[in-house]
Amino acid sequence: MADTDNSQLVDLLIHARWMIPVVPDGQVLENCSLVVHQGRIQAIVPWDDAHRLYRAEESYELNEHILIPGLVNAHNHAAMALMRGYADDYPLQTWLQEHIWPAEGEWVSPEFVREGTRLSMAEMIRSGTTCFSDMYFFPDEVAREAVEAGMRCQITFPVFDFPSAWGRDADDYIHKGLALHDDYRSHPLVEVVFGPHAPYTVSDEPLKQIATVAAQLESPVQIHLHETAREVEDAVAANGGERPIQRLHRLGLLGPQTQCVHMTQLTDQDIELVAQTGAHVVHCPESNLKLASGFCPVQKLLDAGVNVALGTDGAASNNDQDLLGEMRTAALLAKGVSGDAGAVDAHTALRMATLNGARALGLEAEIGSLEVGKAADITAIAVDNLESLPLYNPVSLLTYGNVSRQVSDVWVNGHLLLRGGQLQTLDEAEIRSNAQSWQAKLKK
Ligand SMILES: [Zn+2]
Numbered sequence: 389m390a391d392t393d394n395s396q397l398v399d400l401l402i403h404a405r406w407m408i409p410v411v412p413d414g415q416v417l418e419n420c421s422l423v424v425h426q427g428r429i430q431a432i433v434p435w436d437d438a439h440r441l442y443r444a445e446e447s448y449e450l451n452e453h454i455l456i457p458g459l460v461n462a463h464n465h466a467a468m469a470l471m472r473g474y475a476d477d478y479p480l481q482t483w484l485q486e487h488i489w490p491a492e493g494e495w496v497s498p499e500f501v502r503e504g505t506r507l508s509m510a511e512m513i514r515s516g517t518t519c520f521s522d523m524y525f526f527p528d529e530v531a532r533e534a535v536e537a538g539m540r541c542q543i544t545f546p547v548f549d550f551p552s553a554w555g556r557d558a559d560d561y562i563h564k565g566l567a568l569h570d571d572y573r574s575h576p577l578v579e580v581v582f583g584p585h586a587p588y589t590v591s592d593e594p595l596k597q598i599a600t601v602a603a604q605l606e607s608p609v610q611i612h613l614h615e616t617a618r619e620v621e622d623a624v625a626a627n628g629g630e631r632p633i634q635r636l637h638r639l640g641l642l643g644p645q646t647q648c649v650h651m652t653q654l655t656d657q658d659i660e661l662v663a664q665t666g667a668h669v670v671h672c673p674e675s676n677l678k679l680a681s682g683f684c685p686v687q688k689l690l691d692a693g694v695n696v697a698l699g700t701d702g703a704a705s706n707n708d709q710d711l712l713g714e715m716r717t718a719a720l721l722a723k724g725v726s727g728d729a730g731a732v733d734a735h736t737a738l739r740m741a742t743l744n745g746a747r748a749l750g751l752e753a754e755i756g757s758l759e760v761g762k763a764a765d766i767t768a769i770a771v772d773n774l775e776s777l778p779l780y781n782p783v784s785l786l787t788y789g790n791v792s793r794q795v796s797d798v799w800v801n802g803h804l805l806l807r808g809g810q811l812q813t814l815d816e817a818e819i820r821s822n823a824q825s826w827q828a829k830l831k832k
Pocket residue numbers: 463464465612649701702
């Protein structure tokens with residue numbers, strides 16, 4: 389490495405064989421280096437220039453790797469990782485009412501949430517995710533764990549009409565959530581936003597209140613919406629023909645700050661409404677498939693100009709937290725649903741898992757692409773194994789290959805969370821032993 393008098397000292401240099409910055413769209417860089425200083429991307433330059441212009445405190449030669457922006461999992465219930473495989477092969481309502489809610493009623497506690505969130509974060513980091521959105525009880529515990537692990541997150545504090553281990557009624561959830569919002573105001577990693585669970589679990593008054601306060605605070609709102617046909621049919625029958633999405637619109641809850649999760653039951657009119665209001669869609673294809681909830685018309689939404697992000701949903705309905713795998717499912721499913729093999733191409737799938745996720749969470753100025761000035765949230769994937777060869781097109785490999793086990797290194801704000809496949813901020817042995825203790829307790 390050249391060490392001339394003129395070279396600039398920076399914190400971190402990552403030399404990568406391939407780099408997919410996501411912006412500009414479709415670009416694949418070869419033999420380039422990412423220059424990181426004080427947690428931000430300072431430059432992207434060819435290897436030769438990097439060696440001539442910079443010296444670094446730390447430097448990584450990733451000669452058989454693809455570098456991408458850290459993945460953004462825009463919908464999760466992290467602690468549900470402890471219920472992975474607990475109840476399979478049921479439709480949503482049976483799954484929730486007869487299996488998940490009773491188990492949560494018995495077992496969910498701050499300790500359950502801490503240990504479940506750690507298990508989920510370990511899996512997310514190991515598969516390349518640097519930022520996740522979470523909706524669960526004891527969101528204060530989730531926020532603390534995320535900070536400790538060095539992950540970026542959007543905490544959507546839950547709101548229901550009915551009591552849970554974390555709150556008594558809608559007012560109580562909102563009160564506690566707003567206190568948490570204050571605690572993390574201007575935090576570099578955590579943003580606390582509204583998470584009214586769904587139209588069928590939150591009544592008009594609290595939804596109106598959330599719309600008003602969220603607008604004042606310029607805060608995002610995330611809500612499960614049009615997840616199943618049954619949800620829409622029941623609501624239409626109960627509300628004189630009004631669809632849940634129309635109800636949210638009437639209550640002032642649909643706008644550019646709104647993240648609508650699932651959206652498997654959409655008419656052309658619904659799609660128009662989403663596009664007009666600027667609301668975002670978070671597509672969770674594997675959860676929708678597993679619960680037989682329906683198909684989100686992703687390509688139609690994209691064609692209408694709607695921003696579509698990707699989420700895994702909780703591990704109890706997926707059953708993994710692997711966003712690269714979710715990209716593949718999203719790309720394949722979109723082709724099947726639309727009858728068009730060109731629907732959700734490989735670059736689009738990657739953009740959904742990065743920049744679109746950042747945009748949905750209101751974080752696009754910070755993350756979602758490898759661009760100068762953005763935070764150094766970066767994922768490296770090793771592609772030197774037989775299954776990755778021949779490598780004509782790195783983006784094709786990321787989307788259609790099966791590379792999540794090949795994620796080697798992960799940084800958030802320039803801090804290393806994974807090095808050579810080894811977790812740097814989480815204790816794998818402890819997570820393993822905690823998961824086994826919960827398994828023994830929850831076993832029926
Ligand atoms: Zn969900």
